[in-house]
Amino acid sequence: xxxxxxxxxxxxxxxxxxxxxxxxxxxxxxxxxxxxxxxxxxxxxxxxxxxxxxxxxxxxxxxxxxxxxxxxxxxxxxxxxxxxxxxxxxxxxxxxxxxxxxxxxxxxxxxxxxxxxxxxxxxxxxxxxxxxxxxxxxxxxxxxxxxxxxxxxxxxxxxxxxxxxxxxxxxxxxxxxxxxxxxxxxxxxxxxxxxxxxxxxxxxxxxxxxxxxxxxxxxxxxxxxxxxxxxxxxxxxxxxxxxxxxxxxxxxxxxxxxxxxxxxxxxxxxxxxxxxxxxxxxxxxxxxxxxxxxxxxxxxxxxxxxxxxxxxxxxxxxxxxxxxxxxxxxxxxxxxxxxxxxxxxxxxxxxxxxxxxxxxxxxxxxxxxxxxxxxxxxxxxxxxxxxxxxxxxxxxxxxxxxxxxxxxxxxxxxxxxxxxxxxxxxxxxxxxxxxxxxxxxxxxxxxxxxxxxxxxxxxxxxxxxxxxxxxxxxxxxxxxxxxxxxxxxxxxxxxxxxxxxxxxxxxxxxxxxxxxxxxxxxxxxxxxxxxxxxxxxxxxxxxxxxxxxxxxxxxxxxxxxxxxxxxxxxxxxxxxxxxxxxxxxxxxxxxxxxxxxxxxxxxxxxxxxxxxxxxxxxxxxxxxxxxxxxxxxxxxxxxxxxxxxxxxxxxxxxxxxxxxxxxxxxxxxxxxxxxxxxxxxxxxxxxxxxxxxxxxxxxxxxxxxxxxxxxxxxxxxxxxxxxxxxxxxxxxxxxxxxxxxxxxxxxxxxx
Numbered sequence: 001x002x003x004x005x006x007x008x009x010x011x012x013x014x015x016x017x018x019x020x021x022x023x024x025x026x027x028x029x030x031x032x033x034x035x036x037x038x039x040x041x042x043x044x045x046x047x048x049x050x051x052x053x054x055x056x057x058x059x060x061x062x063x064x065x066x067x068x069x070x071x072x073x074x075x076x077x078x079x080x081x082x083x084x085x086x087x088x089x090x091x092x093x094x095x096x097x098x099x100x101x102x103x104x105x106x107x108x109x110x111x112x113x114x115x116x117x118x119x120x121x122x123x124x125x126x127x128x129x130x131x132x133x134x135x136x137x138x139x140x141x142x143x144x145x146x147x148x149x150x151x152x153x154x155x156x157x158x159x160x161x162x163x164x165x166x167x168x169x170x171x172x173x174x175x176x177x178x179x180x181x182x183x184x185x186x187x188x189x190x191x192x193x194x195x196x197x198x199x200x201x202x203x204x205x206x207x208x209x210x211x212x213x214x215x216x217x218x219x220x221x222x223x224x225x226x227x228x229x230x231x232x233x234x235x236x237x238x239x240x241x242x243x244x245x246x247x248x249x250x251x252x253x254x255x256x257x258x259x260x261x262x263x264x265x266x267x268x269x270x271x272x273x274x275x276x277x278x279x280x281x282x283x284x285x286x287x288x289x290x291x292x293x294x295x296x297x298x299x300x301x302x303x304x305x306x307x308x309x310x311x312x313x314x315x316x317x318x319x320x321x322x323x324x325x326x327x328x329x330x331x332x333x334x335x336x337x338x339x340x341x342x343x344x345x346x347x348x349x350x351x352x353x354x355x356x357x358x359x360x361x362x363x364x365x366x367x368x369x370x371x372x373x374x375x376x377x378x379x380x381x382x383x384x385x386x387x388x389x390x391x392x393x394x395x396x397x398x399x400x401x402x403x404x405x406x407x408x409x410x411x412x413x414x415x416x417x418x419x420x421x422x423x424x425x426x427x428x429x430x431x432x433x434x435x436x437x438x439x440x441x442x443x444x445x446x447x448x449x450x451x452x453x454x455x456x457x458x459x460x461x462x463x464x465x466x467x468x469x470x471x472x473x474x475x476x477x478x479x480x481x482x483x484x485x486x487x488x489x490x491x492x493x494x495x496x497x498x499x500x501x502x503x504x505x506x507x508x509x510x511x512x513x514x515x516x517x518x519x520x521x522x523x524x525x526x527x528x529x530x531x532x533x534x535x536x537x538x539x540x541x542x543x544x545x546x547x548x549x550x551x552x553x554x555x556x557x558x559x560x561x562x563x564x565x566x567x568x569x570x571x572x573x574x575x576x577x578x579x580x581x582x583x584x585x586x587x588x589x590x591x592x593x594x595x596x597x598x599x600x601x602x603x604x605x606x607x608x609x610x611x612x613x614x615x616x617x618x619x620x621x622x623x624x625x626x627x628x629x630x631x632x633x634x635x636x637x638x639x640x641x642x643x644x645x646x647x648x649x650x651x652x653x654x655x656x657x658x659x660x661x662x663x664x665x666x667x668x669x670x671x672x673x674x675x676x677x678x679x680x681x682x683x684x685x686x687x688x689x690x691x692x693x694x695x696x697x698x699x700x701x702x703x704x705x706x707x708x709x710x711x712x713x714x715x716x717x718x719x720x721x722x723x724x725x726x727x728x729x730x731x732x733x734x735x736x737x738x739x740x741x742x743x744x745x746x747x748x749x750x751x
Contacts, residue, residue, distance in 0.1 A: 024244040027230035028252040029223065031296055032123040033102075034233065036114070036245055041066045041078065044117065045238065045245055047252075049231045053122075055099020058234040066120070071096035074109055078120060081111035092125065108299040112249040117238070119245070121252050123299055139304055142166070143311055152319045156187035159286060159312045163305045164189040167272060167297045169288035173197055174276075176284040179490075180204055181212065183284075194291070206262070212282050217248045219275040220306040223255055225294035226263050226270065230254040251299075263289075270295040272302070274309035278316050328494045334362050335498055336616040339505040343584075349509050354379050362502070363495040365441035367424060372437050382442055383421040390415060392438050395430035405431040405499045407491035409443070419486055427488025431499050441499070443488035504595070505617075508587055533560050533743070536568055538632030540746040542721040544729055548692075548739040555582035555623065556690045556739045557590050561597075568632060569597045572644070572688045572743050573625035585618050589666075593627070603627040603640030604673035607663065611642070614667035622667035626688055628745065635680035635747050640673045642666050645694060645701075648709055649678070650685040655713035657705060658686075680747035685721075687712055687728075692740030694732055704732045721746060 028034050033053050036045035042065055046058040054061075054069065067075035074093045081091055091111075097104045106125040111118065142162045149155040156174040164172040171194055174187035181204035188198040207215075215221075231254075238245055247253040263271055270290040276283045286309055297305075338358055345352045350370060353359060354377040359368055367380035369388045376385050383391075394414040395406050407429035412419035426445040432438030533541035543558055555575030562568055571593055575585045592613050596606040606627060614623060624644040630637050639647070639658065643665030646657040662674030680686065694704035711731035717724040721744050728742055 024246055025230070025254040025256075026236045026244045027232045027254040028121075028247070028250065029225075029254055030228050030231050031224050032121055032252045033231075034122075034250065034252055035061070035066070035069065035120045036233075036238075037066060037078075037118040037120065038240075039116070041075070041118070043069060044240070045233050045235060047231045048234050050100075053100050053102045055103065070120075070122075074107075077109055078111050078118065081109070082113070082118065095122075110251050110299070114246045114249065116240070117245065119247075119250060121250060123251070126296065126298060139307065142304075142308055146308065146311055146315060149315070149319065152316060153186060155312055155315055155319050156284075157189075159308060160187045160189040162308055163274065163286055163288065166301050166305055166308075167288060168295065169270075169272065169290050170194060170292060171197070171289040173287045173289075174284060175202070175287050177282060181207070181209075183207065186284075207285075211256075211259075214248055215273070215275040215285065216277055216280070216282050218250075218253075219277070219309060220251075220272070220302050221253075221255070222251070222270075222272045222297055222302060223260075223263070224270055224296040226260050226268060227294075251302075267291055269293050272297060272305070274305050276309055276313045276316065278313055283313065283316060324492060324494055327492070328498075331362055331494065331498045332616060334358050335501060335505070338362065338502070339509070339617055340619075342505070342509050349506065350377060353506070360441075362498055363429060363441050363491070364489070365429075365443055367442035368440065369442070370439045374436070380442075381424045381444070383425045387418070387421050387425065388440065391418065391425060391428050391442075392430060392432070392440060395428060395440070396432055396438065405429055405496040407496060409488045409490045410486060412486050422486050426486055427491065429491050429496065429499060431503055439499075439503075445486060446489050504591060505588070508584065508591070530558065530560070534562070534568075536562070536632055538748050539568060539630060540721055540748055541568075541570065541743070542725050542746075543741070543743040544725055545741045546729060546739060555586050556692065556741045557586045558688075558741050558743050559590055559594065560743075561594065563597065563629070566631070566633065568630045569594075570628040570630065570688070570743060570745055571625060572690060572741055573623055574644070574690045574692075574741075575623040576621055582621075585614075585621050585623065588617065589613065589623055589625070593625070597627075597629075602675050603629055603638050604662065604675040607640045607642045607666070607673035611663070611666045611669060615669050618667065620667075622665050624665045624691075628686065628688065630680070630745060635684070637678050637680060637686065639676045639678070641676075642673055645689060645691055645705065647689075648687040648705075648712060650687065650712055650717070651681070653713060655687075655709040657709070680745075682747055682749050683718075685712075685717065685744055685746045688743045688745075689728075690739070690741045692738035693729070693742060695738065696732060696734030699732075699734060707732050717746075 028047050030049055033050050034047040035043050035050075038044050042063055043061040046061045048058045050061055051057040056064075056069065061069060065075075066078060069075075074095060077091045077093055091109045092106065093109050094106050095102050095104060102122065102124060107122045108125055110121045110123070113119070145162065146155060146158055149158050156176075160172045160174050163169075171188065171190040173185045175183045176186045177183050183202045183204075183206070185197045185200050185202075188196060190196070233245060236244060266289070268289045268291060270293070272288040274286040274288075276285065286305070338353070338356055341356065342349060342352055350372060354368070354370055357379070360366065360380050365380070367382040368378065369382050370377045371388070371392065376388065378388075382388060391411060394411070395408060407427070408414060409427040411426060411428060412422060418425070422445040424444050425442045427443040429441045430438060431440075530543065533543050541560055543560075545556065545558065555577055556573075557575075558570075558572045560568060560570045571590075573586070573589060573593075575582050575589060577585075589610060593606055593610060596609050601609065607625060610623070610625060614621060624642055626639065626641045626644040626647060628637055628639050628647075640662065641647075641658075642663050646659070648655050649658055658678075659676060662676075663671035689708070694701060694708055696704055708728065708731050711728060715724050715727055725742055725744050729740065
């Protein structure tokens with residue numbers, strides 16, 4: 001191989017294309033130049049076209065200061081570019097007069113770090129074609145048009161239109177990956193004479209794993225002319241490390257010869273891609289193809305296209321949720337009816353459940369199986385019992401670790417013997433509490449036709465026939481149709497959530513029925529109302545709970561638990577009524593609030609979700625709640641309140657109620673919550689309590705709250721809170737005919 005070719009590559013070989021070192025090609029594309037600098041801003045490595053572009057051979061650049069190579073003004077911009085984000089950030093500048101074709105020319109200077117090196121890339125500025133003209137007004141208008149889309153297909157179609165208008169490519173496609181990294185063209189804008197690719201699928205081998213990784217690191221890649229000759233970097237290996245320079249973030253990085261051959265087989269003369277990344281994972285690509293010669297898109301237009309891709313990536317999640325929102329709402333209604341009937345039916349829980357046909361419709365299944373303590377119950381179409389156990393064992397291997405539902409739409413991939421039963425069980429969703437207690441929903445095979453852009457299996461077939469054959473990228477991209485069998489319809493994330501909610505309700509219902517009324521009240525009082533608060537560095541949390549007269553369990557509850565980010569959630573609530581019904585409602589509200597908070601929702605969002613829960617699952621019942629999220633390290637507090645008595649804030653010698661609730665009590669379906677915030681200093685106390693502490697017959701509630709406030713501020717709480725909080729239980733005189741709860745959160749001394 002001559003020195004003019006990409007040093008990191010040997011002859012292209014598709015048998016190892018997933019191991020190709022595409023991030024270290026040792027070369028760049030020729031429409032710009034590259035310099036790698038040390039910490040003193042002296043050149044260590046340079047692309048060989050510096051001789052033509054700068055008038056200085058690459059080898060002679062070694063050891064030169066950047067300002068002596070590019071001039072003082074361009075060199076001054078490099079530290080600025082690094083300080084502004086350490087990512088490829090273009091700065092427009094002019095090179096000084098001198099030797100080389102770039103002398104005196106306007107250039108885009110792009111800077112990033114690669115290990116210990118600072119990489120400087122220069123692209124000459126060319127007059128953009130009218131379609132590539134970028135302005136703030138045009139970018140804002142494009143973003144506005146994207147946000148006006150209401151579904152994922154609409155969003156992607158608009159994105160393809162905007163990027164084609166911006167770049168001038170003959171064809172722009174939005175390409176979405178499935179769970180196996182096969183791709184599908186879901187949107188396309190093209191010149192009229194071109195054959196459509198919309199709806200075609202492409203195998204995962206077309207974009208190997210290391211290429212997908214680069215797409216999440218560097219969101220935009222341009223190949224201005226696929227017939228280019230790579231320009232080597234001199235020296236090929238970094239003198240300090242003995243390794244080639246990592247060009248993952250480079251805008252000029254030379255691309256794989258395999259990919260060049262692939263594009264050539266498609267008749268493409270220039271290409272560009274823009275990544276779409278959702279939740280940190282590559283969701284899709286905007287693939288741009290040009291067929292009528294080279295096309296160098298200006299850096300401004302590429303940056304604008306990348307911005308549009310990032311904007312669309314953020315919108316994808318919301319649009320996907322919008323696409324499924326109706327199905328989610330129907331499932332919520334279905335779940336509410338199932339659980340309501342379970343609560344009112346006196347038959348055993350599982351007998352009632354497995355006779356309810358709505359259980360199938362909950363997740364659009366055709367069969368369901370339940371294994372509890374050695375007994376199998378089924379509903380709908382299911383395979384033989386031994387097959388059910390096999391499926392449960394395969395899926396349970398993943399589900400038992402996380403405790404969450406797991407699903408597969410291709411069971412025979414887990415066990416080839418399951419293929420014989422795909423007519424009733426090609427896919428399944430599993431949720432369990434150990435091997436002796438699980439539940440599964442089943443779906444049959446959904447035979448479908450997939451239109452591929454060429455035969456996706458021709459590489460594997462050729463290799464199988466002759467292992468010594470040198471495999472080339474496939475040459476045929478004509479539509480090739482495959483009939484896919486052995487797969488069920490895919491399971492949606494919200495369906496897994498519906499199953500998890502059902503499990504929570506079943507557990508609650510089983511607890512409700514586990515004892516007689518008195519035994520249940522005693523059990524719930526012991527397990528749902530905490531005995532003591534958790535120990536938290538930086539906070540003192542003390543709580544007291546006292547049942548109503550006769551030790552009857554009421555609807556009061558409090559909770560305190562840590563979140564993943566180190567903050568602490570403290571909540572106090574009160575469900576209307578007493579006895580088993582109030583206790584059951586209390587358990588569901590308390591459990592749901594924990595789930596919502598752990599899932600990362602704000603206090604206000606959690607409160608609003610609780611209102612929906614009360615309306616749908618506990619019709620006719622109401623509740624109040626106040627939710628605090630406290631950061632022990634900073635004292636920052638977020639607070640949301642739904643119809644609950646206002647917490648008291650003790651600072652120094654003063655004690656004042658916090659602002660009133662942002663919404664009325666739960667279960668009435670009116671209003672929306674808000675999240676208030678404050679910061680606790682050392683010694684400050686937030687006091688949260690239920691209405692049993694302050695409600696007295698014949699006494700105004702404001703008067704009782706004032707008495708509680710006076711008692712809180714006048715009592716000594718400088719040392720332990722135990723005696724102080726005990727006194728507050730009876731600070732408001734009068735007959736105590738309700739259960740009552742007080743929780744105090746004090747900011748401890750900071751180290």
